[in-house]
Structure formats: C-alpha cells, structure tokens
C-alpha cells in the first residue's frame with residue numbers, strides 16, 4: 001500500500017463518454033494485480049472530500065491505465081486533468097483475481113463499466129489460456145470491448161449483438177465450453193453479478209466477481225463497505241479488504 | 254533540535270503531542286500503521302468496543318455530502334474479548350498511549366467492558382461513547398440524557414483508576430451541561446464532538462442514501478459546530494477538553510486549542526490522507542516556533558474575545 005503522486009500522460013475518449021487515462025506510476029505498476037483497485041483523491045480541496053475507487057484497467061511497463069465515465073463531480077474532475085497534472089493515488093488495494101487455479105479456459109463476463117478490470121486480466125491470461133469475453137450494456141454505447149479477446153456482445157435494447165442481458169448470452173453459450181475446465185471472471189452492476197452467480201452455482205462453475213460498494217478509506221479502517229458472507233452470518237466481510245474480488249460461493253451479493 | 258514542547262496532559266495522561274487518532278477512524282491500528290509511525294502520535298483511540306462482537310448495519314453505510322460524510326456503521330466491532338486476544342498484541346509493539354473507546358447498550362455493559370479491559374496495562378485510558386441507544390430505557394441515546402450520562406460516568410469511574418474521558422454528543426441544546434455532569438460524576442475529561450445526526454436522500458428513487466436512514470455527519474463541514482461546542486464547554490466548565498470534528502490540517506488544530514481544547518482527535522482525515530497526522534505534527538512545531546510559543550499547551554483557551 002502506497003500513496004503516490006503520479007503524472008497523467010494521456011487521456012483518450014476510447015468511445016463516447018468512456019475515458020482511458022494513462023498515468024506514469026512505476027511504483028504502482030510494479031506491484032498491482034488484476035482486480036485490485038486504487039483509491040484516488042481527485043482534488044486537494046474538501047469537495048469532493050473522499051477518494052474515489054477505480055479498478056486497475058491495465059498496466060504497460062511503468063504506466064497504469066484507468067477507465068471511467070463521467071458519473072458525478074469526482075469523475076468529472078478526473079476526466080478534465082491535463083497532461084502532467086499529478087494524481088494522488090492510494091494503492092494497490094484489495095484482493096484481485098486468482099489466476100493460479102486449475103482451468104484451461106477463462107471466460108470474462110462484463111456489464112457496462114464492468115469491463116474496466118479486464119484488459120489487464122486478459123493481458124496476463126492470454127499467453128497461457130484461451131480467453132472468451134461476453135460484454136453487455138443497456139445500449140450499444142454502453143458496451144465496452146476495449147482490449148478484450150474473442151468478444152460476443154449483448155444489449156438490453158438489441159442495438160448491438162444478442163438482444164438480452166450478458167448473463168443470458170453467457171448461459172446460452174455454455175454448451176460450447178462443455179469439455180473444458182472453465183473459470184469465469186465477472187464484473188458489473190450487482191444485479192448482473194447476482195444473476196451470474198446463480199448461473200455459475202447451478203452449473204458448478206468456478207467464478208470470481210469484482211464487487212462494488214460505497215467506500216471511504218478503501219483499506220479497512222472505516223468499516224464502510226460491508227458485504228454479507230455465506231460462511232459467517234455473524235459478521236460482514238469488507239469489500240475493500242477482503243475483496244473487491246470474491247468467489248461467488250463466499251458472498252451474498 | 255526541537256525547541257518547542259509539544260507535550261500536553263489530559264488529567265494524568267501524558268501525550269507527546271496533542272494529536273490523537275479518533276475512534277472508528279483507525280480501526281485497531283494495524284492498517285493505519287502502514288502509513289503512520291504510531292510512535293510519533295499523541296494517542297490512538299480504538300473503534301468503539303462492546304461486550305460482545307457486533308455485526309453492524311447492513312450496506313449502504315456511508316455516503317458523501319458537501320465537505321463531509323455520513324456514516325451509520327452501527328458500531329461494528331470485534332468485542333472486548335477478541336480485542337484483548339487478537340488486537341492488543343499488535344498495539345503492544347508501539348510506544349503510543351492506547352485509549353479504549355467503549356460503546357454499550359446499558360450502564361451495566363459499560364461497567365463490565367471497562368472492568369474486563371482495566372487489567373490490561375497497554376490501555377492507558379478509557380473514552381466512553383455515549384452516542385449509543387440505551388436499550389433499557391426505550392432506545393434513547395445515553396448522550397441526550399443528563400442523568401444517564403451522569404450514571405454511566407459514576408459507575409464506570411467506580412471500576413477504574415485510569416483517566417476517564419466521556420465523548421459527548423453534539424445533538425443536544427447545551428453541551429456544557431453534559432460536561433458539568435461528567436465532571437461532577439468523577440470523569441476526568443470530555444471529547445467533543447461525536448458526529449451530528451444527518452441524512453441524505455436519492456431524489457430519483459426517493460430512498461435514503463444510507464440504509465439506516467439517520468447517520469452521523471463528520472468532516473470539515475462540522476468544524477464550526479465542533480469549535481462552538483468546545484468553546485461553550487470551556488467558558489462554562491473547568492474540565493480538560495479534547496477537540497474533535499472536521500480537522501483537516503494544523504491550522505484547524507491551533508483553532509481548536511485556542512477555543513479551549515487541550516488535545517485534539519483526527520477522524521475523517523485518516524480516510525483521505527492517512528499520512529496527514531505526521532505531517533501535521535511537523536507543521537504545528539513550525540507554527541509554534543514562528544509564534545514564539547515554547548509549550549503548545551499555552552494555546553489552550555487562549556482566545557481573546
């Protein structure tokens with residue numbers, strides 16, 4: 001865990017309203033794992049007050065990438081940084097994806113900005129494993145396929161790819177993975193993760209998801225980010241410290 | 254080379270400087286120790302401990318507001334026994350006064366917690382959080398009720414000789430009346446303030462942003478209120494005051510001390526910049542040198558009105 005001030009080197013709008021920010025941060029780049037996140041202070045003033053959590057989107061040498069849309073004041077300020085402005089980063093935080101289990105085929109299931117953590121994961125998986133990606137959104141503008149492999153898309157309004165949600169698309173394709181040991185990596189809105197969990201439990205598929213929760217500190221001191229555990233009903237797990245990536249068997253989403 | 258005496262006393266508790274880390278904003282010390290050399294801090298206050306572990310409130314527990322945040326954690330904590338067994342060993346490694354904050358739902362539970370923790374030498378003082386529902390008396394907060402605060406202070410006093418600090422709720426009309434009751438019932442000091450009751454709603458779903466509906470407001474938004482509460486106590490009651498609420502930098506600390514605080518606690522700032530307490534100590538020293546202040550305790554109550 002570090003706090004570093006790192007300069008922005010590039011800001012790109014990779015598709016309408018979706019920004020990719022390249023930051024020079026050898027300290028973070030050297031340690032961070034896919035699925036971990038950074039808690040970013042976008043302003044030195046007291047508004048916005050708290051840091052904003054972002055998944056690590058990708059790492060390339062000494063550079064790290066964030067992917068985000070303009071949601072509220074914090075992301076607006078972040079999107080308007082100039083080249084060489086520094087960003088106050090706290091991280092790497094949380095537990096990332098486990099890529100050491102036994103599987104031959106990695107399946108990514110992402111909804112909307114849930115695509116954010118997967119370019120980095122794909123980068124680390126692609127030489128060793130076959131990777132398939134299912135990517136969904138409300139409309140075609142919400143589908144983010146940036147740097148993903150073997151992509152199939154789904155939209156709620158049918159404007160791109162499969163007409164329906166991404167979990168249905170994934171389930172429909174399950175027979176094609178029949179003889180392979182697969183592991184699913186999911187990220188997106190909680191409703192989507194809940195549906196994904198159900199499909200994976202029903203078909204006995206190993207699945208990890210990156211969850212979201214309002215956070216203050218991001219490193220375990222405020223108790224602001226509880227998530228219900230399946231094993232212990234007398235205490236919550238913390239999304240920032242025990243997650244944000246959990247095996248779907250371990251949490252009630 | 255330090256020419257400034259930063260040390261302060263809160264009754265018999267000696268602190269190397271006036272900066273304490275506030276309850277609920279540093280857990281039990283282990284995570285924050287990655288950023289802060291605890292040996293340089295005045296004191297550390299634990300998350301509120303209760304007799305039995307508490308699960309706390311369901312999500313969503315926090316939300317941001319202008320220059321502040323609302324929280325309804327629901328006093329999630331490991332309970333006194335697990336604290337003694339699993340959390341104290343880490344804190345023992347440091348030379349920093351440890352203050353145990355206690356939260357309970359009955360007078361008996363406050364007393365029992367204090368009794369159990371009192372034998373542990375590492376614990377140098379107690380801070381009693383009275384912003385908790387009193388289950389036996391219809392769930393009204395102890396902190397809103399003068400006689401309840403008096404009773405808790407008196408009964409806890411009876412089982413410990415360690416410095417006893419009562420952390421006052423700001424959600425009352427006249428906070429000095431509570432400080433007076435604490436003093437008259439044998440308390441050694443007061444902390445002011447705990448969070449202010451607030452709420453926030455989503456205007457599209459019409460639902461509360463925090464699941465518990467009512468939540469505690471902290472951060473820079475509450476600083477003027479906290480300063481006024483400290484000043485009110487200082488003007489009316491002769492008792493050491495620990496100032497808490499919205500501290501973001503060394504200037505805020507000086508301001509709290511001028512209006513009457515002997516020491517201060519840093520809360521929400523720990524979430525935003527956990528390295529801040531250390532930087533602030535250096536800045537305080539510079540201010541004292543610049544102002545020709547030999548001992549920082551000279552600042553306490555030095556207002557000119």
Ligand SMILES: Cc1cc2nc3c(=O)[nH]c(=O)nc-3n(C[C@H](O)[C@H](O)[C@H](O)COP(=O)(O)OP(=O)(O)OC[C@H]3O[C@@H](n4cnc5c(N)ncnc54)[C@H](O)[C@@H]3O)c2cc1C
Nearest residue numbers: 052053054055067068069071072073074075116213214317
């Ligand atoms: C572990 C984790 C990883 C994330 N990764 C990404 C990412 O890679 N790309 C991306 O665009 N977004 C990501 N998010 C969501 C991102 O944190 C929010 O979009 C952002 O905080 C919004 O801030 P704002 O000031 O623009 O919005 P506001 O609505 O003004 O924010 C108000 C408050 O609500 C919190 N908040 C708002 N939306 C969310 C949310 N979805 N999750 C958690 N807190 C929220 C903010 O942090 C802030 O405290 C992630 C969230 C988490 C918890």
Ligand SMILES: Cc1cc2nc3c(=O)[nH]c(=O)nc-3n(C[C@H](O)[C@H](O)[C@H](O)COP(=O)(O)O)c2cc1C
Nearest residue numbers: 275276277301324382446447471472498499520521
């Ligand atoms: C997330 C959070 C949890 C808190 N938990 C406790 C607690 O367990 N016991 C307590 O006495 N005060 C608790 N507080 C109150 C703080 O100790 C402090 O009094 C208050 O936040 C005002 O200071 P600040 O503005 O510097 O944060 C908590 C505050 C926050 C923000």
Ligand code: FES
Nearest residue numbers: 218220222223240
């Ligand atoms: S965000 Fe503070 S404990 Fe998780």
